[in-house]
Amino acid sequence: MGIDRRTFLSHTAKAAVAAAALGVIDMRVWAQTVQDAPVVKKPSLCNMCTSECGMHIHVKNGRPWKVTGHPDHPVSRGKLCPRAHAGLHWIYDPARVKTPLKRVGEWQFEPISWEQATDQISDQLKRIIAEHGTESVFGAQYPRTTGSLYLNRLMHALGVSTTQSHEATCQAGRRIAMSHTFGAAFDADWENSDYLLFIGRNMGEAVRTASATAFAKAIERGAKVVCVDPRLSQSAAITEWVPIKPGTDLALLLALCNVLVTENLFDRQFISNHTNGFVPFRRHVVQYSPHWAEEITGVPAEKIRQIAHEMAAAAPHCAVDTGWKAAVGSCYANSTDTGRAVAYVNGLLGNIGQRGGISVPPGVVFATPQFPAPSAPTAPRNDGVGTEYPLASAESGLPHLTMQRAKEGKVKAGFIRHFNPVRSFPDYDHMRAGMRALDLLVVFETHMSETAIEAHYILPEPSFAEREEVVKAVGDTVAMRTKAIDSVHPQTKSFDEIITMLAYKLGVGEYFSFTLDQWNEALLADQPFSLADLKRAGTLAAEVSDEPVLPAGCGSLIPPEQQAPKERPRAFLVSGGDRNPVPQLFTPSGRFEFYSQRFANAGFEPIAKWYPPKTGLDLGSAEFRVVHGKQAYHSHVATNNIPILAQITKDYDTNRLWMNRSRAEQLGISDNDTIRMRARNGRTAEARVMVTERVHPDMLFSPAGYGNRTPYYKTSKELGGFNPHDLAEYQHETISGHTMMSELIVEVERA
Amino acid sequence: MTKIDRRAFIKYSAAAGAATAFAASGISAGAQEISRTQQGQRMALLMDNSLCVNCQSCRVACQNENSLPVSEKYIRFDYVDSGTWPDVTHHVNRHSCQHCADAPCVDICPVEALFKGPQGFTHLDFEACIGCGGCLMVCPFEVPVISEEPASGKPKMYKCTACRHLISQGKKPACATTCITNAVDYGPWDEMLSKAEKRVEALRKQYPQASVYGKTQQDGLGLLLILRTPAQEYPHLI
Ligand code: SF4
Ligand code: SF4
Ligand code: SF4
Ligand code: SF4
Numbered sequence: 001m002g003i004d005r006r007t008f009l010s011h012t013a014k015a016a017v018a019a020a021a022l023g024v025i026d027m028r029v030w031a032q033t034v035q036d037a038p039v040v041k042k043p044s045l046c047n048m049c050t051s052e053c054g055m056h057i058h059v060k061n062g063r064p065w066k067v068t069g070h071p072d073h074p075v076s077r078g079k080l081c082p083r084a085h086a087g088l089h090w091i092y093d094p095a096r097v098k099t100p101l102k103r104v105g106e107w108q109f110e111p112i113s114w115e116q117a118t119d120q121i122s123d124q125l126k127r128i129i130a131e132h133g134t135e136s137v138f139g140a141q142y143p144r145t146t147g148s149l150y151l152n153r154l155m156h157a158l159g160v161s162t163t164q165s166h167e168a169t170c171q172a173g174r175r176i177a178m179s180h181t182f183g184a185a186f187d188a189d190w191e192n193s194d195y196l197l198f199i200g201r202n203m204g205e206a207v208r209t210a211s212a213t214a215f216a217k218a219i220e221r222g223a224k225v226v227c228v229d230p231r232l233s234q235s236a237a238i239t240e241w242v243p244i245k246p247g248t249d250l251a252l253l254l255a256l257c258n259v260l261v262t263e264n265l266f267d268r269q270f271i272s273n274h275t276n277g278f279v280p281f282r283r284h285v286v287q288y289s290p291h292w293a294e295e296i297t298g299v300p301a302e303k304i305r306q307i308a309h310e311m312a313a314a315a316p317h318c319a320v321d322t323g324w325k326a327a328v329g330s331c332y333a334n335s336t337d338t339g340r341a342v343a344y345v346n347g348l349l350g351n352i353g354q355r356g357g358i359s360v361p362p363g364v365v366f367a368t369p370q371f372p373a374p375s376a377p378t379a380p381r382n383d384g385v386g387t388e389y390p391l392a393s394a395e396s397g398l399p400h401l402t403m404q405r406a407k408e409g410k411v412k413a414g415f416i417r418h419f420n421p422v423r424s425f426p427d428y429d430h431m432r433a434g435m436r437a438l439d440l441l442v443v444f445e446t447h448m449s450e451t452a453i454e455a456h457y458i459l460p461e462p463s464f465a466e467r468e469e470v471v472k473a474v475g476d477t478v479a480m481r482t483k484a485i486d487s488v489h490p491q492t493k494s495f496d497e498i499i500t501m502l503a504y505k506l507g508v509g510e511y512f513s514f515t516l517d518q519w520n521e522a523l524l525a526d527q528p529f530s531l532a533d534l535k536r537a538g539t540l541a542a543e544v545s546d547e548p549v550l551p552a553g554c555g556s557l558i559p560p561e562q563q564a565p566k567e568r569p570r571a572f573l574v575s576g577g578d579r580n581p582v583p584q585l586f587t588p589s590g591r592f593e594f595y596s597q598r599f600a601n602a603g604f605e606p607i608a609k610w611y612p613p614k615t616g617l618d619l620g621s622a623e624f625r626v627v628h629g630k631q632a633y634h635s636h637v638a639t640n641n642i643p644i645l646a647q648i649t650k651d652y653d654t655n656r657l658w659m660n661r662s663r664a665e666q667l668g669i670s671d672n673d674t675i676r677m678r679a680r681n682g683r684t685a686e687a688r689v690m691v692t693e694r695v696h697p698d699m700l701f702s703p704a705g706y707g708n709r710t711p712y713y714k715t716s717k718e719l720g721g722f723n724p725h726d727l728a729e730y731q732h733e734t735i736s737g738h739t740m741m742s743e744l745i746v747e748v749e750r751a
Numbered sequence: 752m753t754k755i756d757r758r759a760f761i762k763y764s765a766a767a768g769a770a771t772a773f774a775a776s777g778i779s780a781g782a783q784e785i786s787r788t789q790q791g792q793r794m795a796l797l798m799d800n801s802l803c804v805n806c807q808s809c810r811v812a813c814q815n816e817n818s819l820p821v822s823e824k825y826i827r828f829d830y831v832d833s834g835t836w837p838d839v840t841h842h843v844n845r846h847s848c849q850h851c852a853d854a855p856c857v858d859i860c861p862v863e864a865l866f867k868g869p870q871g872f873t874h875l876d877f878e879a880c881i882g883c884g885g886c887l888m889v890c891p892f893e894v895p896v897i898s899e900e901p902a903s904g905k906p907k908m909y910k911c912t913a914c915r916h917l918i919s920q921g922k923k924p925a926c927a928t929t930c931i932t933n934a935v936d937y938g939p940w941d942e943m944l945s946k947a948e949k950r951v952e953a954l955r956k957q958y959p960q961a962s963v964y965g966k967t968q969q970d971g972l973g974l975l976l977i978l979r980t981p982a983q984e985y986p987h988l989i
Contacts, residue, residue, distance in 0.1 A: 066815040068928060079931045085811040204804025209931050216802050216932030222953060234804040237841040298837075632806030643821045644814060648807050651827075660836055693832065693839045 037061050042484035043538020047464035048083035049635040050142055051075050051208040054539045055084060057465055057484040064088050064465055064485055073539040074210060074475035081207040082633040086645045090463060091488060095448050095641060095712045097460035099491040107453045107711060117457050122505035124440045128412045134379040138162040138402050141417040145470035150499040151417055157374040157508035162381045164397030169425055172738035174328040176391050176557055177339025180596045183586030185554040186358050188319035190214040193356035195311050195318035198227045199249050199342060200326030204235040206630040230696035246627050246699045247613035248297040249327040250334045253341035254610055255293030257285045259308035260348040267315060267350025274582045275347055277595020284607050315349040317356030330738035333614035340608040347592045353583045360583050364473035364542045369522030371514045382411050389737040390602040393557050398737040400425050400730055403434025413440040416451055423450035423637045426728035426739045444495060448712035460492040467494045471520050479539040556586035564590030604735055614743045622667060624700040626724045626744045634705035641713035655721035656690040658701035664691045669750050677746035679727040686751050687722035791869035795943040798845045799977040801954055802934040805843050809926035809935055816914060816925035820901050825911040831984050844985045848873060848894045848911040850973025856886035872913035872973045882906025891989050947977050954979060
């Protein structure tokens with residue numbers, strides 16, 4: 001094809017406008033021409049949450065007009081959630097960062113050239129490293145391909161070892177738990193399951209598109225689906241709902257283990273051939289009877305027994321979903337062990353690698369690009385990973401601890417890309433104070449987020465629709481974002497360009513001796529298609545390894561040298577078969593570990609035992625636990641500034657706190673009243689309530705994603721809303737170091 | 752990005768409609784569906800409320816597809832909660848144009864802005880509409896919304912148009928394409944009805960009062976609903 005379609009498109013539109021202005025053609029014909037302009041479908045990946053669903057951006061007259069799900073992409077499978085549709089409006093958002101900015105006062109900036117900005121940044125960083133060492137620097141991001149390559153490579157080239165992500169507010173506990181039991185945080189094979197038990201996970205509202213589709217497929221197929229949740233969520237509403245006292249899921253799971261073990265309902269063959277530590281585990285769980293658990297959780301003992309029996313009958317084609325954030329991720333002091341207990345139930349059911357059980361899928365292995373690479377840095381980390389937190393993930397780190405070190409004057413410089421820890425981590429004051437204590441904070445962003453506005457320099461990137469990125473392995477495919485439209489703000493630069501520019505100025509340019517295209521081509525060297533093919537298609541079926549491949553961001557936290565030597569049987573999830581061979585797992589023993597020697601060595605319980613949340617289970621007469629969770633149409637305190645999504649919140653008045661009706665009556669509070677909350681730490685806030693029967697009496701449910709503090713988000717400001725991170729205090733759980741987001745108790749009165 | 756599209760599209764829809772239908776016959780993909788719609792086969796949207804997680808994706812996809820102003824939406828939801836903690840149930844129902852076979856809105860519209868299409872849906876000529884609200888007065892489901900069109904400042908009526916520009920080319924409406932739980936489907940009316948009846952049969956084990964709504968109301972509805980509980984519980988159903 002000779003002429004670029006985009007050029008053709010814009011010419012047609014311009015010609016039509018000119019003709020119309022001159023009165024050469026009548027408006028009717030002109031409007032028809034515009035309407036009939038061809039639509040070009042450009043493959044992309046959504047950027048509204050971390051799932052990066054594959055999609056097509058439909059471009060007409062040079063403007064994106066709508067998006068549709070990419071049919072071949074494993075995370076969208078032709079569907080998209082509301083945020084993806086609204087993402088288009090992000091491209092033209094007035095709160096976009098349009099040029100490089102330099103801080104000139106409190107939340108005040110003035111434009112600066114790229115040349116000057118990068119010169120000043122590199123001079124300052126060199127001075128900081130010379131004076132305070134590389135341990136005084138950190139890099140942080142939402143961990144996706146481009147950021148992980150470029151930011152981490154730059155940090156490593158400089159000798160900085162502290163690279164971080166959002167995980168401490170997400171799945172930190174789950175990842176340690178699953179790594180140390182069955183090797184990695186694998187998902188359940190929802191679609192093909194006969195029985196699914198979800199512990200606090202809300203598949204319909206915390207959306208990964210194709211996961212929600214698979215969840216619904218299971219329901220439609222007639223599988224039994226049970227949602228354990230202190231709240232009747234939209235997911236619970238289309239399944240069987242088991243209400244539970246918040247923070248007590250661990251007790252429920254241990255009681256399920258108790259029934260499976262004491263009533264001999266477990267998979268003997270799996271236990272004897274593929275597990276370690278069953279004997280002490282068996283002894284250990286005898287104490288956790290369903291009656292004991294009923295006292296703690298409020299779930300009737302009979303219901304617990306029933307679930308255990310039903311799951312045993314469906315085994316191995318059943319699963320306790322491995323969760324994400326919720327009860328097993330970063331909410332409670334006992335979340336990591338709740339995650340281990342989830343794994344135990346699956347181990348007893350013998351469902352690892354089985355149809356409808358825990359899926360251990362094969363994946364794509366990229367070729368290794370042969371460009372000069374920096375060696376792994378040896379400098380100590382500044383967030384305690386590997387030292388105070390021997391099991392915590394070095395990929396994700398603990399940004400809230402780094403902010404503490406910054407307040408103590410030990411951390412001096414930070415580089416943050418597309419990540420907003422000031423607003424998305426508990427304790428806004430703490431996170432903000434940490435950022436402000438830095439001598440140099442550089443934020444790479446598309447928007448004036450709460451973190452961006454604390455930066456010394458904000459370096460603007462084009463939006464997802466305007467840039468290309470490092471290719472990504474997704475299931476058995478490779479996918480990528482392509483450039484759908486021209487830059488809306490010509491002063492923006494893509495991340496690969498920015499980092500390469502900085503690297504040269506910092507004297508480590510030798511590690512960036514490639515273009516993005518060259519890097520992508522090198523990764524795809526073993527694939528049956530070219531980069532050009534991939535740019536055209538967006539998602540392509542790829543060469544799949546015959547070994548399990550750890551899903552990005554969910555991989556094992558057991559260092560490879562501590563895993564069992566690999567002699568893996570090669571068959572994994574093969575649909576249809578009644579029994580698949582059990583894969584060797586990424587644990588130290590290569591087997592399922594009921595007993596973890598690594599936990600014991602690190603000073604933790606080798607077998608998870610019951611303990612309550614840090615804030616206890618006894619609440620005062622006016623006290624509530626604040627628990628937050630997602631609505632499908634918002635994510636990451638980043639979307640409520642988008643008018644088309646904010647409108648949903650307004651239409652249904654959904655940014656209120658849910659309060660149980662009988663508790664509200666006792667306190668003289670009515671629907672829509674404003675309440676005053678005082679946290680045990682003395683902090684106060686006000687919010688409006690929705691009085692409902694759908695929430696546990698102990699709990700105030702706070703829909704997540706509201707309460708932006710950046711003055712640049714006009715729509716969000718007008719919308720208002722409460723964010724529990726304003727009340728929560730800086731704290732860290734002992735095993736993974738996560739943020740314990742639901743260890744927040746408030747006393748409530750009517751305002 | 753969208754005003755011209757929307758207005759141009761709706762303004763000149765009658766002329767464009769014929770042209771697109773003609774052009775579409777040359778497209779090979781989905782040719783079978785196209786020939787069906789050319790024959791004017793009666794089609795239906797099927798909303799399985801028992802699978803809906805209320806994510807609102809259908810609403811936003813529809814807003815983009817039809818270039819709606821931010822505050823207007825063709826899809827709304829009704830919620831019915833009952834019981835007391837912990838014995839609580841929560842049901843949703845999509846509230847949007849039901850596409851009545853016998854559509855009083857079409858009969859009353861003084862300027863013939865509302866009209867029935869070959870697939871049985873009720874479409875709107877946006878330019879012709881004078882925003883008088885006659886349709887709203889007679890609609891049994893309280894669907895039409897009269898609101899000022901931001902570009903022209905004139906009152907207009909907003910309601911689901913069944914994505915006429917897509918279905919006339921044999922494509923699915925945007926809400927059906929995007930639905931993350933496959934709660935929304937689109938196909939020949941009788942196929943959708945039998946699919947719904949099968950699903951209701953399965954649902955009855957748990958919800959004895961589950962039903963298909965729309966087989967007979969207004970001589971049959973172009974939007975069929977699967978309900979887990981009796982229709983009377985939902986504020987906009989008759
Ligand atoms: S897209 Fe589907 S699941 Fe989401 S609200 Fe619409 S009908 Fe319900
Ligand atoms: S539901 Fe109302 S607006 Fe829709 S066709 Fe029926 S009468 Fe007309
Ligand atoms: S508001 Fe528009 S569509 Fe409704 S009756 Fe009046 S002119 Fe017709
Ligand atoms: S059929 Fe089209 S116009 Fe109607 S609700 Fe669905 S997307 Fe909107």
